[in-house]
Amino acid sequence: MAPTRANIIFSENVRKLQPSATIAVSTLAKELRAAGRDIINLSAGEPDFPTPGFISKAGIAAIERGATRYTPAAGTPELRATVARYLARERNPELDPSGVVVTAGAKQALFNALFTLAGPGDRVLVPTPYWTTYPELVRLARAEPVFLSGPESRGYKVSPAELEEAWDPSVRVLLMNSPSNPSGAVYSMAELEAVARWAADHEVWIVSDEIYGRLWYEGDVAPGMLDMDPALAEHAVVVNGASKTFAMTGWRIGFSYSVAPLASKMAALQSHMTSNASTPGQHAVLAALNPTAEERAELEAMVAAFHTRRDLVVSLLTELMPDAAFIRPEGAFYLFFRVDHHYDDAHAGSVALCQHLIQEAGVALVPGEAFGDDHYVRLSFAASDQDLENGLRRVAELLT
Numbered sequence: 001m002a003p004t005r006a007n008i009i010f011s012e013n014v015r016k017l018q019p020s021a022t023i024a025v026s027t028l029a030k031e032l033r034a035a036g037r038d039i040i041n042l043s044a045g046e047p048d049f050p051t052p053g054f055i056s057k058a059g060i061a062a063i064e065r066g067a068t069r070y071t072p073a074a075g076t077p078e079l080r081a082t083v084a085r086y087l088a089r090e091r092n093p094e095l096d097p098s099g100v101v102v103t104a105g106a107k108q109a110l111f112n113a114l115f116t117l118a119g120p121g122d123r124v125l126v127p128t129p130y131w132t133t134y135p136e137l138v139r140l141a142r143a144e145p146v147f148l149s150g151p152e153s154r155g156y157k158v159s160p161a162e163l164e165e166a167w168d169p170s171v172r173v174l175l176m177n178s179p180s181n182p183s184g185a186v187y188s189m190a191e192l193e194a195v196a197r198w199a200a201d202h203e204v205w206i207v208s209d210e211i212y213g214r215l216w217y218e219g220d221v222a223p224g225m226l227d228m229d230p231a232l233a234e235h236a237v238v239v240n241g242a243s244k245t246f247a248m249t250g251w252r253i254g255f256s257y258s259v260a261p262l263a264s265k266m267a268a269l270q271s272h273m274t275s276n277a278s279t280p281g282q283h284a285v286l287a288a289l290n291p292t293a294e295e296r297a298e299l300e301a302m303v304a305a306f307h308t309r310r311d312l313v314v315s316l317l318t319e320l321m322p323d324a325a326f327i328r329p330e331g332a333f334y335l336f337f338r339v340d341h342h343y344d345d346a347h348a349g350s351v352a353l354c355q356h357l358i359q360e361a362g363v364a365l366v367p368g369e370a371f372g373d374d375h376y377v378r379l380s381f382a383a384s385d386q387d388l389e390n391g392l393r394r395v396a397e398l399l400t
């Protein structure tokens with residue numbers, strides 16, 4: 001019998017692996033587009049800007065001068081030292097470059113950290129709503145995700161009270177993501193400090209996904225684990241990267257910072273999986289992290305554009321759909337708003353409602369189910385002002 005999906009016996013490693021819940025909606029959006037329909041795509045998880053020219057040029061120059069061979073698994077020494085300086089904060093001013101691992105995107109850094117710290121029999125605390133990949137990464141490590149959340153009034157951010165309730169002695173890791181995808185919620189310094197203290201007291205590692213840290217609308221860099229006292233910060237793996245801040249999603253460069261012995265183990269894991277992150281990509285990111293004043297202004301203009309769009313979508317939603325509760329995004333480029341009051345027999349959840357919105361309004365959003373909260377949908381404001389305005393008007397017209 002020819003192998004089909006139905007008769008292949010998949011290994012225990014991937015048996016429970018689910019394709020992303022966003023696929024049904026994005027497939028439908030693509031089909032309708034191919035059929036000539038005018039679809040406004042507000043589902044993107046990446047900046048709509050091109051990679052800034054000075055960064056691309058550095059990548060091209062690296063290729064032209066022959067920087068196309070393997071690098072050490074953890075990245076070039078120069079980039080690791082530069083990342084250590086980039087991530088340093090007032091309370092952790094000198095980071096050891098041997099704590100840096102350069103990865104194929106932040107996603108690989110997250111995988112490295114979870115796979116290295118958690119395994120069979122271990123549990124990982126995952127605050128909801130979560131980025132869609134987290135539970136699958138935990139399961140790939142054969143550990144078990146445990147979901148928890150704070151109150152809606154706090155943008156679902158967790159505090160020691162919720163953590164204590166979810167904890168048991170098999171909890172090894174807490175996955176934090178601030179600014180959050182999908183909600184845009186950002187932990188204040190005090191909130192993060194309380195969480196970090198709780199984790200240290202319980203000997204729980206924090207894997208802190210800070211990929212949107214510089215897309216923050218209240219200051220330069222959102223509070224992160226390296227803003228904590230060094231005794232707390234050393235219980236964390238800080239994950240960051242170039243994808244969002246520098247509009248470099250396709251270059252696949254991320255990085256992590258942790259204490260050096262943990263970084264070495266993660267680099268060893270990576271050495272057997274992908275060897276090293278793309279060499280030209282590493283050179284391009286070196287340029288991104290060392291901008292001239294003029295280049296810095298180009299990067300700041302992207303953040304400013306997201307800030308303006310954040311204000312635009314918040315005011316449009318408030319005006320057009322006043323009954324839609326939402327979390328005010330303080331960072332990242334997503335607006336997470338409630339739509340469950342529009343559910344009925346024909347559209348009984350966020351996936352069905354998103355399919356309806358594409359079919360009838362021609363607007364692609366991501367169902368909240370993909371992030372563990374079926375009451376919501378996620379709108380990405382990595383889109384033009386015109387698309388944001390037209391898209392939200394169409395959604396409001398259909399639903400209200």
Ligand code: PLP
Nearest residue numbers: 045105106107131181241243254
């Ligand atoms: N973490 C979060 C919260 C994300 O939203 C994303 C991308 O959407 C990633 C990590 C992955 O980043 P990268 O493209 O660098 O792997």
